Amino acid sequence: MNVEENQPVIDAFVDAFNRRDWDRVEKLHTESVIYRTPDNPKPKKGRAAVLDLFVGYVSAFPDARNRKELAFGREDWACAEYVFMGTHKGPLTGADGKVIQGTKKHLRVPWVSMYRLAGGQITEWHVYWDALGMWAQLGLKP
Numbered sequence: 001m002n003v004e005e006n007q008p009v010i011d012a013f014v015d016a017f018n019r020r021d022w023d024r025v026e027k028l029h030t031e032s033v034i035y036r037t038p039d040n041p042k043p044k045k046g047r048a049a050v051l052d053l054f055v056g057y058v059s060a061f062p063d064a065r066n067r068k069e070l071a072f073g074r075e076d077w078a079c080a081e082y083v084f085m086g087t088h089k090g091p092l093t094g095a096d097g098k099v100i101q102g103t104k105k106h107l108r109v110p111w112v113s114m115y116r117l118a119g120g121q122i123t124e125w126h127v128y129w130d131a132l133g134m135w136a137q138l139g140l141k142p
Helices: 003-019 022-027 047-060 131-137
Strands: 029-037 040-045 065-074 077-087 106-118 121-129
Parallel strands (some): 029 121
């Protein structure tokens, strides 16, 4: 795939997430998708694991939305900068496994995702976000 083909796929993912269209989210990922973040040395592997992650975010932030700010790509990679917005109303599990109950605080967190795509699906993710800023907005220590 090329850049022109990749951008509509990542846009479709964000739209599906924002609409809670989990079937569409699932179909936009390969069965063996890999999801990497700096805070977790073991990447999430497979559609089910990635979908569980997104459903967990919505459980913690029922009004969660992502807004794309910038996107570009090269060959089979696409990169996008987003702003995540939501109100922390439900349990949120930290990287250390501790569960934080809803703080009712609204947050806006910038994040960047690098996607590898093939055949109109996401095969790999590398996600980076302002974790310190997120915890501070929630009134918590990292």
